[in-house]
Amino acid sequence: MKLLWELIIREFKLFNNNKVLRILFIGAPILYGVLIGNVYKKGKVTDLPIIVVDEDRSPMSAKLIDMFNESEVIYVSDILHDNFNSRQLALEKEATVVVNIPRGFMSNINQNRQTEVAVFVDASNTLTSNYAMLAVNVCAATMKAGIQIEAQKKKGVPGYIASQQYEPFKTTIIKQNIRSGNYLYFMLPGVLMTVFQQILLLGLALSFASEFESNTFKQLLTKSSNPFTLIFVKVFPYLLMSIGVMALYYGFALFYNIPIDVEVWPFILSTTLFILAASFIGILVSIAVPNQLKATEILMVIATPSFILSGFTWPLSQMPQWVQTIADAIPLTHYLKIFRLLFIEHAPAHLIRQPMVALAIIAAVCFLLSLLLLYVKIRKHKKLISNE
Numbered sequence: 001m002k003l004l005w006e007l008i009i010r011e012f013k014l015f016n017n018n019k020v021l022r023i024l025f026i027g028a029p030i031l032y033g034v035l036i037g038n039v040y041k042k043g044k045v046t047d048l049p050i051i052v053v054d055e056d057r058s059p060m061s062a063k064l065i066d067m068f069n070e071s072e073v074i075y076v077s078d079i080l081h082d083n084f085n086s087r088q089l090a091l092e093k094e095a096t097v098v099v100n101i102p103r104g105f106m107s108n109i110n111q112n113r114q115t116e117v118a119v120f121v122d123a124s125n126t127l128t129s130n131y132a133m134l135a136v137n138v139c140a141a142t143m144k145a146g147i148q149i150e151a152q153k154k155k156g157v158p159g160y161i162a163s164q165q166y167e168p169f170k171t172t173i174i175k176q177n178i179r180s181g182n183y184l185y186f187m188l189p190g191v192l193m194t195v196f197q198q199i200l201l202l203g204l205a206l207s208f209a210s211e212f213e214s215n216t217f218k219q220l221l222t223k224s225s226n227p228f229t230l231i232f233v234k235v236f237p238y239l240l241m242s243i244g245v246m247a248l249y250y251g252f253a254l255f256y257n258i259p260i261d262v263e264v265w266p267f268i269l270s271t272t273l274f275i276l277a278a279s280f281i282g283i284l285v286s287i288a289v290p291n292q293l294k295a296t297e298i299l300m301v302i303a304t305p306s307f308i309l310s311g312f313t314w315p316l317s318q319m320p321q322w323v324q325t326i327a328d329a330i331p332l333t334h335y336l337k338i339f340r341l342l343f344i345e346h347a348p349a350h351l352i353r354q355p356m357v358a359l360a361i362i363a364a365v366c367f368l369l370s371l372l373l374l375y376v377k378i379r380k381h382k383k384l385i386s387n388e
Contacts, residue, residue, distance in 0.1 A: 097122070
C-alpha cells in the first residue's frame with residue numbers, strides 16, 4: 001500500500017513539474033468555458049440585416065418597413081426601389097432575407113385586389129435564415145391582422161370574426177442557395193475543413209520542434225543555414241500532401257452526391273492562402289516551443305474551438321468583440337466564409353477579397369515572425385558550434 005501511495009505522489013509531482021500540462025489541465029476548462037459561454041452568451045440571434053425592395057413607395061409599405069425595424073431580431077440595412085443588384089447587395093451586407101414589396105401594394109389592398117409580398121431567403125446558413133425569416137413573417141402577419149380587422153370593422157363585422165375572414169396580402173417565401181433539405185451539404189464541408197486545418201497545425205508543430213528535441217538541428221544546419229530555405233523545405237511537403245487531401249474531399253463530394261459548381265482560380269488561390277496561413281502558424285509555434293509535446297498541446301488549444309468561433313454556424317456578429325478578434329486570427333474563420341460565398345451562395349469572386357486579404361496577412365505575419373525567430377536560433381546554434 002505504501003508503494004502504491006509513493007507512485008501516486010510521484011505522478012502528482014510529475015504533473016506539477018510539467019508547466020504546459022498543468023496549464024492545460026487547469027486552464028483549458030476555464031478558457032473554453034469562458035470562450036464558448038461568451039460565443040452563445042446572447043442565447044438568441046438579434047439585429048440581423050435584411051434588404052427591402054420597396055417598389056410601391058407608399059405609406060403602407062413604409063409602415064411595413066418600420067415594423068421590420070422595430071423587431072428585435074431584424075433591421076432594414078438598405079431600401080432599394082427595384083430588384084436590380086439586390087442579390088449582390090445582400091451578399092455584401094450578409095443579409096439573409098430580401099423582402100420584395102410589389103408596385104401597387106397599397107392600392108391593391110385598399111381595393112381588395114390580390115397582392116403578394118415575396119420573401120427571398122438565403123438558406124445557406126439555416127440558423128440565421130430561419131431567425132430572419134420568422135421575424136419577417138411575424139411582422140407581416142401583424143400588419144395583415146391590423147389591416148383586415150380595420151377593413152372588416154368598417155363594414156360592421158365584429159372584430160373576432162373579421163380577423164378570420166380576410167387576408168389583405170399573401171407572403172410567399174422563396175428559399176435560395178439550398179440544393180436539398182439534406183444538412184450534410186452544409187455541415188460536412190465545414191467539418192472537413194476544420195479537420196484539414198487541425199492536421200496542418202499539428203503536423204507542422206513537429207517540424208522544427210522534433211529537430212530541436214532530437215538534437216538533429218545542427219545536422220540540418222550543415223545542409224543549409226538559410227532560414228527561408230529551411231522553412232520552405234518544411235512547408236513544401238505539406239503543400240503537396242494538401243493536394244491529396246483536397247482530392248480526397250472531392251471524392252467525398254462525389255460519393256455523397258454533393259453538387260460542386262465553383263470558379264476554379266479563386267478557389268485555388270484562397271485554398272493556397274489558407275494552407276500557407278495554417279502552415280506558418282504551425283511553423284511559428286514549432287520554432288518558438290522546441291518540444292514536440294508542448295508544441296502540439298499549444299496548437300490543440302488553438303485548433304479545438306476554431307469551428308465554433310468561425311461563424312460558420314453561429315454568426316460572428318452575435319459574439320462579443322473580443323471573441324471576434326480571436327476568431328479573426330484563426331485562418332479557418334476566413335476560409336469558411338470564402339467557402340460559403342463560393343460554393344453555397346455562388347457569389348462573384350470580388351466578394352471574397354476581404355477574407356483572402358485576412359488570410360494573406362495571417363500568413364505573412366506568421367512567416368516573417370518564423371523567419372526572424374529561426375534566424376535567431378540559427379545564430380545561437382552557430383555560436384555554440386564555434387565554441388565547441
